[in-house]
Amino acid sequence: MMMIKIYKKCQLLVRIIIIVITFLISNNCNAENGYEVITNKIESLGKNKIEVIEFLSYMCHHCTAIENILNQWQSSLTSDVTLIKIPVSCNKKSEELQKLYLTINELNKPHLHSELFYMFGNKKKSIKQVKDLTWWLNSKNINTNEFLELYNSFHIYSKSNRANQLARLYEIKGVPTFIIGGKYITSPAMAGDDYECTIKTIDHLIEKLRKE
Incomplete structure (x- = not known):
């Protein structure tokens, strides 16, 4: 007993x-320590707003994990803050997915990103060419021919080049990485491998910029 x-x-x-x-x-x-100051000044993509840029990839497990948290955070942003999501590539495979992300944006179907993140990030689905996704496009009532025409267009090619150029200018070494106001850089790795802390760090930097 x-x-x-x-x-x-x-x-x-x-x-x-x-x-x-x-x-x-x-x-x-500790949101006050989970970031670094960017030394090289780069022209902002937005005007009269505090710009938060997320560099990401469908292939990134952490990008997949933080996606829903980030979307909820985005829905509560004040009018002086804007979130810009930029897909990057480092090889042929990620280039296909980068262009896929940009094409989905051009079709104004951002709600499909979560499904694609899950498909490529969590399920580790692999494709050699985006045309292999015909079955998926059809299931979303997307005209395959129109999609592929846009996907292979000079417009998407130019956007891909610009995205990769920005990643090089900001010296992005991994994803997801966040640039706040063109002045500060943070990421889950810098914020203690914690997604919620990453968001708190971004909020801290936004307030910091407002006071500067």
């Missing part, structure tokens, strides 16, 4: 320790 009581007390103690550790971890976000 005594052993049972001791065992139950130990169980209770372990649960308390777990709760405390979880609380400490969830509150271990």
Whole structure:
């Protein structure tokens, strides 16, 4: 009987320790340190707004994980802040997906990004050519011929080049990476490998820019 009581007390103690550790971890976000200052000045894409740029890729698991959190955050942004999502590529495979992302944007169907993130980021689906996605395009009532014409257009080619040029100018070494006001850079890796802390860091930098 005594052993049972001791065992139950130990169980209770372990649960308390777990709760405390979880609380400490969830509150271990130092938004004032999870970023760096960008040394090279680059012309802003937006006007009269605090610009938050996310460099991303469908192939990135962390981009997939933070997507829903970021979309919720975006829906609460004030009018002086804008979020710009820029897909980047580093090889032929990621180039196909970069152009796919840009084409989906041009078709004004951003709600499809979450599904594509899940397909390529979580399910690790691989494609050699975007035309292999005909089945998916048809399921979304997207005209395949029109889609491929836009996908292979000079307009999308130019947007891809501009995206990669910006990534080089900002010296982006991994995704997702966020540029705030063209002056500060942060990422989940810099913010303690925590997505919520990444958002808090971005909010901190937005307030910092407002005061500068």
